[in-house]
Amino acid sequence: MPSPREASSSLQEKMDEAVAAVNTTMGRLLPDTDDPESPLFQAMRYGVLSGGKRMRPFLLTQSAALFYVDPSRARRAAAAIEFVHCYSLIHDDLPAMDNAELRRGQPTVHRAYDEATAILAGDGLLTFAFEVLSDHETHEDPRVRCELVTQLARAAGPGGMVGGQMLDLIGEKQEFDLGTISRLQRMKTGRLMAFSCEAGAILGRAGEAQRRALCNYAHDLGLAFQVTDDILDVEGNPEDTGKDGGKDARAGKATFVSTMGKDQARQRAEMLVEQAKRHLHIFEHRADTLRELADYVLTRRT
Amino acid sequence: MPSPREASSSLQEKMDEAVAAVNTTMGRLLPDTDDPESPLFQAMRYGVLSGGKRMRPFLLTQSAALFYVDPSRARRAAAAIEFVHCYSLIHDDLPAMDNAELRRGQPTVHRAYDEATAILAGDGLLTFAFEVLSDHETHEDPRVRCELVTQLARAAGPGGMVGGQMLDLIGEKQEFDLGTISRLQRMKTGRLMAFSCEAGAILGRAGEAQRRALCNYAHDLGLAFQVTDDILDVEGNPEDTGKDGGKDARAGKATFVSTMGKDQARQRAEMLVEQAKRHLHIFEHRADTLRELADYVLTRRT
Numbered sequence: 386m387p388s389p390r391e392a393s394s395s396l397q398e399k400m401d402e403a404v405a406a407v408n409t410t411m412g413r414l415l416p417d418t419d420d421p422e423s424p425l426f427q428a429m430r431y432g433v434l435s436g437g438k439r440m441r442p443f444l445l446t447q448s449a450a451l452f453y454v455d456p457s458r459a460r461r462a463a464a465a466i467e468f469v470h471c472y473s474l475i476h477d478d479l480p481a482m483d484n485a486e487l488r489r490g491q492p493t494v495h496r497a498y499d500e501a502t503a504i505l506a507g508d509g510l511l512t513f514a515f516e517v518l519s520d521h522e523t524h525e526d527p528r529v530r531c532e533l534v535t536q537l538a539r540a541a542g543p544g545g546m547v548g549g550q551m552l553d554l555i556g557e558k559q560e561f562d563l564g565t566i567s568r569l570q571r572m573k574t575g576r577l578m579a580f581s582c583e584a585g586a587i588l589g590r591a592g593e594a595q596r597r598a599l600c601n602y603a604h605d606l607g608l609a610f611q612v613t614d615d616i617l618d619v620e621g622n623p624e625d626t627g628k629d630g631g632k633d634a635r636a637g638k639a640t641f642v643s644t645m646g647k648d649q650a651r652q653r654a655e656m657l658v659e660q661a662k663r664h665l666h667i668f669e670h671r672a673d674t675l676r677e678l679a680d681y682v683l684t685r686r687t
Numbered sequence: 688m689p690s691p692r693e694a695s696s697s698l699q700e701k702m703d704e705a706v707a708a709v710n711t712t713m714g715r716l717l718p719d720t721d722d723p724e725s726p727l728f729q730a731m732r733y734g735v736l737s738g739g740k741r742m743r744p745f746l747l748t749q750s751a752a753l754f755y756v757d758p759s760r761a762r763r764a765a766a767a768i769e770f771v772h773c774y775s776l777i778h779d780d781l782p783a784m785d786n787a788e789l790r791r792g793q794p795t796v797h798r799a800y801d802e803a804t805a806i807l808a809g810d811g812l813l814t815f816a817f818e819v820l821s822d823h824e825t826h827e828d829p830r831v832r833c834e835l836v837t838q839l840a841r842a843a844g845p846g847g848m849v850g851g852q853m854l855d856l857i858g859e860k861q862e863f864d865l866g867t868i869s870r871l872q873r874m875k876t877g878r879l880m881a882f883s884c885e886a887g888a889i890l891g892r893a894g895e896a897q898r899r900a901l902c903n904y905a906h907d908l909g910l911a912f913q914v915t916d917d918i919l920d921v922e923g924n925p926e927d928t929g930k931d932g933g934k935d936a937r938a939g940k941a942t943f944v945s946t947m948g949k950d951q952a953r954q955r956a957e958m959l960v961e962q963a964k965r966h967l968h969i970f971e972h973r974a975d976t977l978r979e980l981a982d983y984v985l986t987r988r989t
Contacts, residue, residue, distance in 0.1 A: 416845055421867065422874075425845055425853040476810060481802035500783035501856050504806065508778060509845035511810065515817045516840035519833045527829040531821045534836050538818035543718055543727055543811035554803050565723065572724075629828040 396677045400443055405662035407442040408434065410460040411467060414517060428498045428506035429513075433471045433556040436489040438687070440610070441466045444581040447674050448599050452589020461523045462542060462584050465514040469541050475503050477550060483511060509539070524588060532587050540580035549573025553638070561639045570611040571604070578607030599665045602675065605661035609682050615640040615645060617686070658683055698979045702745055709744040709769060712762040716819060730800045730808035731815075735773045737891040738791040739760050740989070741797025742912070743768045746883035749976050750901050754891020763825045764886050766834060767816040771843050772879060774812035777805050779852060813843070826890060830911065842882035855940070863941045873906070880909030891901040900966045904977065907963035911984050917942040917947060919988070960985055 417426050418499075442463035449459035454534060478485040478493040485493050495503035498687055517523065518533045539545055549572030567663065582599035585591075591599075619642055641650045658679045665672040713735055719728050744765035751761035780787040780795040782802060787795050797805035818836045819825065841847055851874030854863075858871065882903035888898040921944055943952045958980045967974040 420850075420861075420870075421857055421861075422845075422850045422853040424857070425850055429845065476806055479803075479806065481806060501781075504778055504781065504783060505849050505853050505856075507810075507815065509849040511813060512840050512844035512849060515836055516844060519821075519836040519840065521833075527833040531829040531832050531836075532835075534817055534821040538814050538821065542814035542818060543724075547807050547811040547814060548722075548724045548727055548895075549953065550806050551724040551804070554807075555723055555726070559723075561723075568722075581738070 396674065396681060397444070399674060400438075400678075401587060403443045406456075407439050407446070407460055407463050407467060410457075414464055414513075415462070416513070424498060424502055424503055428494055428502045429509050431497055432475045432494045432503075432506050433468065433510065435491050437467075437471070439463075439467060439522045441470055441577065441581040443678070444578065444603060444606075444675075445585050447678070448585025449588050451585065451595075451599075451668055451671055452591050454585065454588045458523055458588060459585065461517055461520075462588060463581075465517040465523075465533075465537070466577065466581050468514040468517070469537065469546075472507040472514075473504040473541075473546055473550070473577075475507040475510070479503060482550075482554065496508065502585045526590075529587060529590065533584055535588065536580055536583060540576040545572055545576035546574075549576070556638050561644075563641075563644050565607065566639055566641060566644060570608055574611055575604050575607040578602040578610070580641045584590040595667060598667050599623055602661045602664040602679075605657045605664070606679055606682060609654045609657035609661065609679070610642045612650050612657065613682055613685065616650055616654070619647065654683055698976065698983060701976060702740075702980075705745045705748055706739075706741045708758075709741050709748070709762055709765050712759075713769060714898070716763070716766055716815075718815070725809060726800060726804055727807055728804065730796055730804045731811050733799055734777045734796045734808050735770065735812065737793050739769075739773070741765075741769060743772055743879065743883040745980070746880065746905060746908075747887050749980070750884040750887025751890050753887065753897075753901075753970055753973055754893050756887065756890045760825055760890060761887065763819055763822075764890060765883075766887075767819040767825075767835075767839070768879065768883055769814040770816040770819070771839065771848075774809040774816075774881075775843075775852070777809040777812070784852075784856065789986045803964060828892075831889060831892065835886055838882055838889065840884060842878040842908055845978050847874055847878035848876075852880070857882075858940050863946075865943075865946050866945060868941055868943060869910065872910055876913055877906050877909040880912070881905040897969060904963045904966040904981075907959045907966070908981055908984060911956045911959035911963065911981070914943045914952050914959065915984055915987065916942045918952055918956070921949070956985055 415426070415430055415433065419431075442460075445463040445466060446456065446459045449462075450456075451582050474488060475494045477483050478488055479495055486494065486496055491497070494506055500508070514537065515534055518537060521527075521530070523533070524530050541547065547570050552565070553570040553573060556566075561569065579600045582603035583596060586596040586599050618640065640658070641653065645653065661679045662676045665675055717728070717732055717735065720734075744762075747765040747768060748758065748761045751764075752758075776790060777796045779785050780790055781797055788798055789795065793799070795805070796808055800808070816839065817836055820839060821832050823832070825835070826832050851871050854867070854871040855875055858868075863871065879880065881902045884901035885898060888901050920942065943955065947955065963981045964978045967977055
């Protein structure tokens, strides 16, 4: 078992390496200009490059490694997913949505720039992600690139992340039962998490069983991640998490913690992590890092 | 020459047919649900299906017809482009941007729903457009689908439409010269117009010269369209245009009219239309409808 505060040192090293690598790739990919519209490009960079665990890129590169995918290709796809994740955070933080002032301990994009620039920076990142995925440098086979585009659009679109965010807003005015909260989280975060693993399998032209196993793993992991997020929201240290604590409770949002209580929520997260790891059995020891990552979700403090 | 108020009856008929056809395709493609997140889907439909000239779908289907592309495929690509156009209108109308109350004579999406739903409806439409383009029903060749995705992302992204919108916002606080206004319009509307024609050529696997000719045509047409839009903004009848008249002038935005005066702006539009038509010479009489469309841009009242 890892210590309660940090991932095991070997996992932590791998995660740190992945963060550094994907940050370099994103920094290179993100457009820049001296033209008068440059505040847009600065805001996009600010929204992407100001920290973050890079959980999705890590899932993608680890999944891709199971199939011996060229790491530079995996990093491009990982960057595209992280652009989409960051766009969603920028839009979620807007005054009309969560009205958040801090993200990763720094002013949110609409506070650092302005609301209009934040909306456009999000739009720009989302659009740019598809440009990166469909580029032949991401994969030589256009079939693979198209499959990445289709699956990202499904995971991030109205039937996935955007729909989940809509549910989240509705949940502020309406009490959801546990089933609807689970559905909300599957859509809002689970689908993109699942795609992060699936993208590794797509890049590696994996068989259906392997692809499915990775999706199921990521799905359970994503839900466990969300349950622990809800726990951290009530008991986490804002200095660690970089977020305003208790925000969901103040917004009157039903969370796993408010619905089932902290103890049951923790049990649920543990069960989901065990379930996530079981999906990986077909990869035997090659998936040990993904297993360690699942354990880490239970013990993380940020 | 068409009468000053309407397109020639044959052009008008073709445009009406195209509007009806693409509206049907969009209505079929747009997802719907009874699930609790249904306001998102309603807002997406509202933002797309409440009117509009469907200029981009018309350009696409006419260009595709030059290469005998299956019309049902052209309509799918046309729908995707119109989803992107409509998302851009929804976001441009937001309080943090143009703060518009009316669009096509009806309340804008954030007035009919709310601001958060409007942001998400735009995000959903943009994402969904890529799902439609990358689907094998749009073309059997994944190379063609990938090229559509790449070129749409470039036209709509930070180096295109989103960057143009950023320039537009900056132009409210800063006086632009004619060169920067032209650049703004090329990015904000020209790139997506050009892609509308280019997409027809991509679907039809056209040669480079034909693809280039159509792009150049659409580029000049788009700029002419914008110049006439500026003229209509100062002299148009709000009942015809469905927009608040003089909005740009009140916002202090530099337009072609404010920079060069109405007469010179009209001359510029005429010159652009002539230039647009000249690019079509390689298609001989097969491109007559696109030529008529260019003439129509000069005489339109809405």
